[in-house]
Amino acid sequence: MTYCVGLLVNAGLVxxxxxxxxxxxxxxxxxxxxKSWSLPDDRFLCLLSAGNLxxxxxxxxxxxxxxxxxxxRRPSLFTQPSMFQTAKLVGDTLKEVIAYTSPSGxxxxxxxxxxxxxxxxxRGGKPRLFMIYxxxxxxxxSADNPFFQIGEHKYGRPIIVRTYDPEMSLEExxxxxxxxxxxxxKSNLSVGMPLDLQVYEADSLxxxxxxxxxxxxxxxxxxxxxxxxxxxxxxxxxPPFVPNRHQG
Amino acid sequence: MTYCVGLLVNAGLVxxxxxxxxxxxxxxxxxxxxKSWSLPDDRFLCLLSAGNLxxxxxxxxxxxxxxxxxxxRRPSLFTQPSMFQTAKLVGDTLKEVIAYTSPSGxxxxxxxxxxxxxxxxxRGGKPRLFMIYxxxxxxxxSADNPFFQIGEHKYGRPIIVRTYDPEMSLEExxxxxxxxxxxxxKSNLSVGMPLDLQVYEADSLxxxxxxxxxxxxxxxxxxxxxxxxxxxxxxxxxPPFVPNRHQG
Numbered sequence: 108m109t110y111c112v113g114l115l116v117n118a119g120l121v122x123x124x125x126x127x128x129x130x131x132x133x134x135x136x137x138x139x140x141x142k143s144w145s146l147p148d149d150r151f152l153c154l155l156s157a158g159n160l161x162x163x164x165x166x167x168x169x170x171x172x173x174x175x176x177x178x179x180r181r182p183s184l185f186t187q188p189s190m191f192q193t194a195k196l197v198g199d200t201l202k203e204v205i206a207y208t209s210p211s212g213x214x215x216x217x218x219x220x221x222x223x224x225x226x227x228x229x230r231g232g233k234p235r236l237f238m239i240y241x242x243x244x245x246x247x248x249s250a251d252n253p254f255f256q257i258g259e260h261k262y263g264r265p266i267i268v269r270t271y272d273p274e275m276s277l278e279e280x281x282x283x284x285x286x287x288x289x290x291x292x293k294s295n296l297s298v299g300m301p302l303d304l305q306v307y308e309a310d311s312l313x314x315x316x317x318x319x320x321x322x323x324x325x326x327x328x329x330x331x332x333x334x335x336x337x338x339x340x341x342x343x344x345x346p347p348f349v350p351n352r353h354q355g
Numbered sequence: 356m357t358y359c360v361g362l363l364v365n366a367g368l369v370x371x372x373x374x375x376x377x378x379x380x381x382x383x384x385x386x387x388x389x390k391s392w393s394l395p396d397d398r399f400l401c402l403l404s405a406g407n408l409x410x411x412x413x414x415x416x417x418x419x420x421x422x423x424x425x426x427x428r429r430p431s432l433f434t435q436p437s438m439f440q441t442a443k444l445v446g447d448t449l450k451e452v453i454a455y456t457s458p459s460g461x462x463x464x465x466x467x468x469x470x471x472x473x474x475x476x477x478r479g480g481k482p483r484l485f486m487i488y489x490x491x492x493x494x495x496x497s498a499d500n501p502f503f504q505i506g507e508h509k510y511g512r513p514i515i516v517r518t519y520d521p522e523m524s525l526e527e528x529x530x531x532x533x534x535x536x537x538x539x540x541k542s543n544l545s546v547g548m549p550l551d552l553q554v555y556e557a558d559s560l561x562x563x564x565x566x567x568x569x570x571x572x573x574x575x576x577x578x579x580x581x582x583x584x585x586x587x588x589x590x591x592x593x594p595p596f597v598p599n600r601h602q603g
Contacts, residue, residue: 261509265538269586282596290513306598316598326596333593338517341585346577348530350554350564 108297109258111140111155112267112284113224115236115248116275119309120226122153123284125258125292127299128160141303142167145314146185150229152193153305157257158221158241165204166221170197190235194225194245202243222257227307234309262294263287277306277315282330285320289331302327356545357506359388359403360515360532361472363484363496364523367557368474370401371532373506373540375547376408389551390415393562394433398477400441401553405505406469406489413452414469418445438483442473442493450491470505475555482557510542511535525554525563530578533568537579550575 111124124140138160143153154170156163170184187193201221208219220241228234236248238255248255254267266287275283281304291298300322306315320327359372370389377383386408391401402418404411418432435441449469456467468489476482484496486503496503502515514535523531529552539546548570554563568575 261542262513264542265510265513266586266590268541269583270590278596278598281598282593283590285596286590286593293516294509294512318599326594329594334589335517337589337592338514338586341582341589342514342518342531342534344585345530345534345581346574348526348533348574350526350529351566 108295109140109157110260110263110288110291110298111157111224111257112254112260112263112287113153113155113226113236113238113248114254114267114271114280114284115226115234115273116253116277116280117273117309118275118277118280119311119315120153120228120234120236120307121277121280121284122155122224122226122303122305122307123281123288124155124303125288125298126301126303127297129297132296135299137299137301139303141305143305143314143317144184147313148230149312150185150227151307151312151314152184152225152227153307154197155224155257156221157223159219162201162204162208162219162221163223166197166201166223169200169204187229190225190227190229190232190237193227193229194237194239194247197223197225198239198243198245201239201241205241224255224257228309228312230312234307259291259295259298263291266290277308281306285327285330286334289327289334293331300327356543357388357405358508358511358536358539358546359405359472359505360502360508360511360535361401361403361474361484361486361496362502362515362519362528362532363474363482363521364501364525364528365521365557366523366525366528367559367563368401368476368482368484368555369525369528369532370403370472370474370551370553370555371529371536372403372551373536373546374549374551375545377545380544383547385547385549387551389553391553391562391565392432395561396478397560398433398475399555399560399562400432400473400475401555402445403472403505404469405471407467410449410452410456410467410469411471414445414449414471417448417452435477438473438475438477438480438485441475441477442485442487442495445471445473446487446491446493449487449489453489472503472505476557476560478560482555507539507543507546511539514538525556529554533575533578534582537575537582541579548575 114121128138129135223239226236239245302320372388376386471487474484487493550568
């Protein structure tokens with residue numbers, strides 16, 4: 108599996124992904140699931156992927172038009188007039204790749220399926236965030252639904268649901284995602300370190316800071332250890348349970 | 356789906372289950388998934404069930420030998436010499452029910468499958484806790500693995516993993532399970548209130564207190580509201596994230 112999150116706050120966008128890929132528990136490897144493109148002063152795009160690695164890598168390669176000579180490459184990602192059209196391009200490419208691999212056509216539960224989270228901003232528009240399905244269609248984040256998770260999303264969901272605030276700074280949002288990933292990694296072998304972080308500041312139209320966290324990263328360690336202690340203390344501060352003994 | 360947890364602490368056993376059952380989102384109902392039997396001074400047993408409701412109810416009925424005239428009922432649950440033999444009886448019964456319903460024999464992914472958590476104590480033995488699979492086999496809880504979850508288990512797992520302590524009192528363990536259930540209910544429609552709690556005090560050989568929590572239960576409300584606040588405060592107390600700007 109995989110775990111990736113894209114989060115929309117007023118200050119911009121925050122993306123995080125794990126790097127574990129596996130075909131069975133005895134065949135694991137590290138691969139980045141995050142790809143970003145920047146055309147300063149014009150647009151910034153970030154793509155997170157889950158699912159069949161051959162499918163998602165092929166889709167990214169097609170999007171980058173790697174088949175062309177480097178001097179002729181002009182990614183069609185950079186020529187779309189809007190984030191909506193960019194999401195459509197990504198969805199169409201994903202759908203084509205899956206259809207090519209699956210002899211009998213593609214479906215959501217195809218073993219060649221993949222899912223993307225796409226976020227970014229194009230000059231003249233707002234920062235936008237999309238979840239793109241194997242069928243090529245997609246949904247957009249909004250105030251009611253300000254984040255998307257793909258892959259092994261259940262363990263790390265409660266903390267985001269309970270702590271998310273649109274007024275968070277990009278650093279607070281990064282911290283929140285680290286806690287969500289740490290909770291997932293503690294419970295599920297198929298999500299693994301290191302973690303990739305990419306931040307985008309609204310209206311900057313260029314990549315924000317990016318960082319990779321491995322197990323030895325001192326800040327990650329302080330979050331992981333600190334969260335266990337903080338949870339225990341929070342739990343202890345909740346009112347004690349006094350049973351209704353007469354019901355016993 | 357369903358969410359049930361059985362938890363082993365030094366002080367005894369704590370069981371909790373939700374009560375939502377559904378066949379599609381437009382056909383939901385409330386049903387208890389917890390059943391307990393007590394033969395004071397001899398044994399106490401509690402069974403939690405997930406999966407096909409017809410299967411798990413049939414298995415429980417067979418275990419209770421409801422087919423006999425009431426005056427002749429002597430549940431075979433009460434004649435087993437050990438918790439291990441009791442778990443074997445439950446597993447055999449479950450396997451038989453599934454095999455009867457599934458024309459081509461049963462398998463783990465059969466739509467007639469069910470899973471049980473069985474806990475209890477028989478005079479002369481210790482409190483023990485088992486997870487029983489549709490194939491009729493089972494595993495036992497231990498110090499390394501002191502709790503079992505069945506059904507929609509992922510959302511509520513991180514808080515148990517991080518907060519569990521074998522020295523917890525039965526009341527603290529009950530509080531922990533309420534937090535775990537509340538996190539699950541906040542994220543997943545297929546797990547629903549009210550919640551059933553059953554506590555067993557080690558070596559008491561009789562049922563401990565039992566309680567049903569609905570949405571209006573003031574203690575449940577204080578946990579649900581308090582946990583959101585406590586999580587936010589815990590999150591704020593974690594060290595702030597300062598990006599390595601040079602990597603940006």
